[in-house]
Amino acid sequence: MIDSRIKAVLNLVRSGSRVADIGADHGYLSIELIRSGRASKVIATEKNGGPFEALSKNISGVEGIEARLGDGLQVLSAGEVDTICIAGMGGALIKKILEDAPEVVQSARQLILQPMNGADKVREWLNQNSWIIVDEDLAESAGIIYEIICAGNVTLSQTKIFKRESSPLREKFSAQRLEKLQHVLSEMSKSDTARASEKFSVLQAEVDDLKKIP
Numbered sequence: 001m002i003d004s005r006i007k008a009v010l011n012l013v014r015s016g017s018r019v020a021d022i023g024a025d026h027g028y029l030s031i032e033l034i035r036s037g038r039a040s041k042v043i044a045t046e047k048n049g050g051p052f053e054a055l056s057k058n059i060s061g062v063e064g065i066e067a068r069l070g071d072g073l074q075v076l077s078a079g080e081v082d083t084i085c086i087a088g089m090g091g092a093l094i095k096k097i098l099e100d101a102p103e104v105v106q107s108a109r110q111l112i113l114q115p116m117n118g119a120d121k122v123r124e125w126l127n128q129n130s131w132i133i134v135d136e137d138l139a140e141s142a143g144i145i146y147e148i149i150c151a152g153n154v155t156l157s158q159t160k161i162f163k164r165e166s167s168p169l170r171e172k173f174s175a176q177r178l179e180k181l182q183h184v185l186s187e188m189s190k191s192d193t194a195r196a197s198e199k200f201s202v203l204q205a206e207v208d209d210l211k212k213i214p
């Protein structure tokens, strides 16, 4: 059975998509994308030799998945896929992978991003690059709640209720985030410079907002 984090990523992929699974590792997402019929084709990429070997082995016999060894989106050409999934990496790395391949990113219609941390960096990048967040979800794996962000290009945008809004994990996620931010603020408070920084004010504002949630 696949992990609920990977399942939540999969559920945001539109049926019939041509998908790039970046940093595919074991290939579970790629395999499930094909088996479930969500994707008509998957290009699964890996930067590192070890995971690439595991990926190649796991996908052997599954038609519709092609494995490529290389950095991020560098091994793709513009127009090869319409959906890009990047899951299980830090927000800063996700941002860099997107930044390094503007033509491939611009040719896609859907980005599904699941940062392990630094989701704010991903949101900021999307905002600065004219991508609109069209859906979001939360998923819990081994006691940690992850955010999954789905962005579309302007023509796809529409008003809808995000999966995240009705997620049973919403309250627990807010409580975990509040605890984490309070810890960060308490550490930052030990330094006058950190306390006077813009980051401190931004985090404090988020804490204040989280405290307002009933």
Ligand SMILES: C[S@@+](CC[C@H](N)C(=O)[O-])C[C@H]1O[C@@H](n2cnc3c(N)ncnc32)[C@H](O)[C@@H]1O
Pocket (backbone or CB within 6 Å): 006, 022, 023, 024, 025, 026, 045, 046, 047, 048, 051, 070, 071, 072, 073, 086, 087, 088, 089, 093, 097
């Ligand atoms: C923690 S795993 C996540 C695997 C899978 N995507 C998931 O969500 O379960 C991150 C994978 O990304 C790969 N990776 C890291 N940087 C990468 C890059 N720049 N391009 C492609 N793959 C990368 C690593 O080798 C590793 O296998």
